[in-house]
Amino acid sequence: MYKDVYEKWLHHPNLDPSYKEVLENMDEKEKSDAFYTTIEFGTAGMRGLLGPGTNRINIHTIRKANVGFAEYIVAHGKEAMERGVAIGYDNRHMSYEFAMDSAKVLATFNIRSYVFESLRPTPELSFAVRHFNCFGGIMVTASHNPKEYNGYKLYDEKGCQLVPALAQQVIDRVNAVEDELAITANPSADQEKLITVIGKDVDEEYYENVLSIQLNPNVNKDNVKIIFTPEHGTANIPVKEVYTRAGYHFVAVEEQCTPDPDFSNTPTPNPEEKGAYDLALEYAKREDADIILVCDPDADRMGVGVKHEGEWHLLTGNQSGAVLIEYIFSQLIDKDRMPNNPVMFNTVVTGDLGEKIADKYGVATEKTLTGFKFIGEKVAKYEKTNEKQYVFGYEESYGSLIKPFVRDKDAPQACLMLAEAACYYKEKGKTLVDVLYDLYAELGYYEESQTSLKLAGQEGAARIQEILATLRTSDVEAINGVKVTRFEDYKECRIVEDGKESELTGFTKSDVLKYYLEDGSWIAIRPSGTEPKCKFYYCVKGTSLEDAHSKTLAYQKAMDEMIK
Ligand SMILES: O=P(O)(O)OC[C@H]1O[C@H](O)[C@H](O)[C@@H](O)[C@@H]1O
DSSP states (O other), X not given: OHHHHHHHHXXXXXXXXXXXXXXXTOOHXXXXXXXXXXXXXXXXXXXXXXXXXXXSBSHHHHHHHHHHHHHHHHHTOHHHHHHOEEXXXXXXTTHHHHHHHHHHHHHHTTOOEEEESSOOOHHHHHHHHHHTXXXXXXXXXXXXXXXXXXXXXXXXXXXOBOOHHHHHHHHHXXXXXXXXXXXXXXOOHHHHTTEEEEOHHHHHHHHHXXXXXXXXXXXXXXXXXEEEEOTTSTTHHHHHHHHHXXXXXXXXXXXXXXXXXXXXXXXXXXXXXXXXXXXXXXXXXXXXXXXXXXXOTTSOOEEEEEEETTEEEXXXXXXXXXXXHHHHHHHHHHXXXXXXXXXXXXXXXXXXXXXXHHHHTTOEEEEEOSSHHHHHHHHHHHHHHOSSEEEEEEOTTSOEESSTTSSSXXXXXXXHHHHHHHHHHHHTTOOHHHHHHHHHHHHOEEEEEEEEEEOOHHHHHHHHHHHHHHHHHSOOOEETTEEEEEEEETTTTEEEETTEEEEOOSSOOOSOEEEXXXXXXXXXXXXXXXXXXXXXXEEEEESSHHHXXXXXXXXXXXXXXXXX
């Protein structure tokens, strides 16, 4: 089957000429990986390797997605078409080309668009959708993935990524496109007028909104030095701008400030991985800095390094989330600014410490599936009912949102608040690691960690499915000798607790398994929806940090053996 599709592409008159040679040089395995299926919408839009093929990101699969999105907008009528779509893009290979092409395809459907003049963060695209009262948005980015990837995120009129029910309406239309190579992007001269280039005005509004999140704008900033890196991506200008206006002392990692699709001066642009901090750590030591802040290329994630007793500690997404929660909620209470019925959001695979902190401050925690779109969806829901007031949202995957004038993770906001927290605690003689240690002593010693199995290509995808399917049907009674007290299966919507089955409600079906253990820990497993990985999440509770750590290692070993 894949061979027929491959042949069709190879000989199609509309094939982008740059792909011809790549196709001709593919071996059988490459052909099969590139053509055995069509690229799908996952955790955060459509994401995949760049290159020719139905299972790749290229001008043809992007056009196909745009036709689906355009038809979806047209189905919503003239007003939706007139309100149009905001379009942003990052520094990746082909991002600019795909963004411009998207505007043109939309124009052929008489849909208005607002395209950024140059690269911008994902959160600013979400902001622009709201700013122009657009009907939707497109962000061309593969976020934190390696340089070989690109992707396409779709937004609704609130600036939130399309949730499955809406995405499905687009996907059905995308799937109905029979020949993606037949789509062209040739608007008429009149239709071209529907494309507006945007820039500075939106920047200015966005910066002002980001600056408005400050809780202690007059905190003493003189004793904290920040090392900041945008990892060659879109955070460069906004974060520097916001820091400068707010008066923070920072040094940027110059070699990583130039927009570069190859991420030449970093081993990885993903703040979840240690290599993203290599150069920043060199700067930090040279500059005798206090904290390091790392943004991913589309500036929706933030990683944090903290100097504590002369050593550098890299915080996990759960830990930086915990520090932000502690700081923001304590300040809101102190200033008598905590709203009634406050609510915080995180996901079913986010660690427990954040929720414990929220409890302490009387803030309810609601959980969603992985993907910030589900948090954005909840924000919109409560905005309508006014039943609860949003005070924070975050995920273990290094993304958070402080104020919901954006409806996706917002690293410029996170960088500003984290810097403020570092200055605030420094005045009290504490580092952010001290703040974490205090939280552990008060609320329990949690080690929240993650491991993953990289399993690429068609075979890898099948292996991941097999792992989940096998676990799903195995009756796992104990892990590392510790009893499983509760099992949740988010795909089959099942809970098994004390031998009794009940229904798991409140979530869209999703391939996630979660085991709760007798010692207060839990382990969750799911396939990544953005990378070819099977992810394992551990939230382990111990009597001390050392105890939590040794238990974590034992659980990880037990899971490794179980998977084998
Ligand atoms: O675990 P994954 O499916 O790869 O998703 C990990 C993360 O990817 C992106 O950053 C999404 O925007 C997040 O919402 C998600 O948590």
